[in-house]
Amino acid sequence: MKLLVTGGAGFIGSAVVRQAVAQGHEVVNLDALTYAACLENVANVAGSPLYSFEQVDIRDAAAVEACIAKHEPTAIMHLAAESHVDRSIDGPGVFIETNVMGTYNMLQSARALWERKGKPADFRFHHISTDEVFGSLPNDPAVQFTEDTPYDPRSPYSASKASSDHLVRAWHETYGLPVVLTNCSNNYGPYHFPEKLIPVIILNALAGAPLPIYGDGSNVRDWLYVEDHADALLCVVQQGEVGRSYNIGGENERSNLELVKTLCAILDTKRPKDTGSYADQITFVTDRPGHDARYAINPNRIRNELGWRPSVTVEEGLEKTVDWYLNNEAWWRPLQQRSGVGVRLGTKA
Numbered sequence: 001m002k003l004l005v006t007g008g009a010g011f012i013g014s015a016v017v018r019q020a021v022a023q024g025h026e027v028v029n030l031d032a033l034t035y036a037a038c039l040e041n042v043a044n045v046a047g048s049p050l051y052s053f054e055q056v057d058i059r060d061a062a063a064v065e066a067c068i069a070k071h072e073p074t075a076i077m078h079l080a081a082e083s084h085v086d087r088s089i090d091g092p093g094v095f096i097e098t099n100v101m102g103t104y105n106m107l108q109s110a111r112a113l114w115e116r117k118g119k120p121a122d123f124r125f126h127h128i129s130t131d132e133v134f135g136s137l138p139n140d141p142a143v144q145f146t147e148d149t150p151y152d153p154r155s156p157y158s159a160s161k162a163s164s165d166h167l168v169r170a171w172h173e174t175y176g177l178p179v180v181l182t183n184c185s186n187n188y189g190p191y192h193f194p195e196k197l198i199p200v201i202i203l204n205a206l207a208g209a210p211l212p213i214y215g216d217g218s219n220v221r222d223w224l225y226v227e228d229h230a231d232a233l234l235c236v237v238q239q240g241e242v243g244r245s246y247n248i249g250g251e252n253e254r255s256n257l258e259l260v261k262t263l264c265a266i267l268d269t270k271r272p273k274d275t276g277s278y279a280d281q282i283t284f285v286t287d288r289p290g291h292d293a294r295y296a297i298n299p300n301r302i303r304n305e306l307g308w309r310p311s312v313t314v315e316e317g318l319e320k321t322v323d324w325y326l327n328n329e330a331w332w333r334p335l336q337q338r339s340g341v342g343v344r345l346g347t348k349a
């Protein structure tokens with residue numbers, strides 16, 4: 001395949017780019033290089049003849065059109081987005097511009113290419129989305145998000161992603177564009193930007209700073225190792241049925257408090273403190289407004305129809321992640337300083 005991956009300098013997009021090149025696909029990485037991007041994430045493929053990079057902002061329709069027309073990809077994997085829920089609460093405007101209008105620009109340019117090429121049946125527009133579009137679940141293990149769960153987004157971020165999902169389906173129904181969609185649970189792993197929960201906990205723990213947890217820590221999330229998500233995405237773009245959406249999850253539900261305690265226990269063995277446990281640094285902070293209680297993915301469709309399975313348990317993945325942050329300070333320290341994330345404690349963890 002000749003893949004055009006948007007957001008390929010971000011956390012998940014870079015994992016897709018690394019795996020796609022390793023599998024022998026030609027990859028064009030389209031990214032605006034916002035605060036969340038880091039080209040070092042793809043440094044190990046940057047010299048490959050299969051890889052090229054285009055600095056393009058998906059809010060710029062003409063630039064998107066020119067890039068897609070220049071490269072003529074056979075599949076587009078659209079990950080570029082504003083992705084941080086707390087930032088969407090503080091400043092929702094850019095989430096609408098990038099996630100909604102940017103996706104519209106991607107769809108229009110993809111459609112123009114697809115129509116100019118004679119509507120090839122094997123063309124794919126793969127839209128990468130989140131389980132947060134489905135809203136919040138009760139604390140009942142029998143209830144999970146399926147592909148048929150009605151949309152009920154509750155934050156500016158999830159509402160912007162839900163809007164983009166609807167646009168992608170509409171371009172399929174109205175114009176016949178061959179699309180596939182995926183909605184995934186919370187990712188974690190190497191190259192996760194230092195503002196997100198798991199890196200904040202690891203890095204604050206090592207700095208001797210408070211480990212901020214929203215509310216009472218009872219909010220439940222379903223965690224998936226980022227390399228497993230990238231593997232699932234490459235599976236769906238190649239084998240997924242046109243017009244269909246697939247939920248991706250690891251069936252690894254953990255409350256935020258359980259997750260943080262697990263990270264502390266791993267750190268206690270890897271880099272013991274002089275006295276006590278890193279868990280002593282846990283501090284509860286004012287809850288996020290509209291904080292969804294529970295997300296849980298039912299991944300039966302992608303498992304049964306496409307045979308995809310995650311490769312690691314959450315315990316294995318968290319241990320790999322802790323090891324990665326312990327060994328890659330040269331990656332995270334400048335990002336922390338550049339973005340002003342640093343060690344922080346407040347109402348927004």
Ligand code: NAD
Nearest residue numbers: 007009010011012032033034036037057058080081083187
């Ligand atoms: P990220 O914030 O780490 O990376 C986003 C990338 O998109 C960055 O490289 C950034 O520069 C780029 N980008 C942002 N605005 C852009 C614009 N206007 N034009 C071009 N590029 C732009 O995000 P991530 O965590 O890797 O998430 C990638 C995708 O996966 C998003 O669509 C997100 O909604 C979805 N997703 C994320 C998770 C998760 O847990 N992180 C879970 C499910 C789905």
